[in-house]
Amino acid sequence: MGVVGASMVLRQFDVGADAAPYVELFFQVTTKIELYPETREVLDGLGPVRTAIVSNADHEHVAAWNFTLPVEFILISEAVGAYKPHRLVFERALERLGLAPHEVLHVGDSDVDDVKGAKAAGLRVAWVNRDGRARRAGVPEPDFEIRDLSQLPPLLRRG
Numbered sequence: 001m002g003v004v005g006a007s008m009v010l011r012q013f014d015v016g017a018d019a020a021p022y023v024e025l026f027f028q029v030t031t032k033i034e035l036y037p038e039t040r041e042v043l044d045g046l047g048p049v050r051t052a053i054v055s056n057a058d059h060e061h062v063a064a065w066n067f068t069l070p071v072e073f074i075l076i077s078e079a080v081g082a083y084k085p086h087r088l089v090f091e092r093a094l095e096r097l098g099l100a101p102h103e104v105l106h107v108g109d110s111d112v113d114d115v116k117g118a119k120a121a122g123l124r125v126a127w128v129n130r131d132g133r134a135r136r137a138g139v140p141e142p143d144f145e146i147r148d149l150s151q152l153p154p155l156l157r158r159g
Helices: 003-012 020-031 039-044 059-064 087-097 111-120 149-158
Strands: 052-055 073-077 105-108 122-127 144-145
Touching: 020 105, 039 149, 052 087, 059 073, 073 087, 087 111, 105 111, 105 149, 111 122, 144 149
Parallel strands: 052 073, 105 122, 122 144
Antiparallel strands: none
């Protein structure tokens, strides 16, 4: 949300404050990303497996990341014009990979954005459920449920 959008929201609630500091705080909070401890080691260990990141991040968020990952590409929702769980995000990723849905395993930690969205696009899904939480109503069962990314390589070897 930009300053104009934030200003409109503040006006709706009859708040006369300057929106700029709130927008700046929002971007400071949402662009601070810390990788899970196993992320880099798992990605580095995948060898010839093609990997990509499909994220609901915007350009400003990705520009602020202070890390790089060994992936083929990063596809962000802002570039697609849709946000996960919309199937268009997954379809664009498939187009970039040149693969059919059944050839891809989507790995994500959101039951709605990742599991529901990827399943709707026909992909297999590994849900990273670090907290052991229950799926929300209306979310289909993932093909796999793992606690962290270290459990991913054996799944890929199984096919």
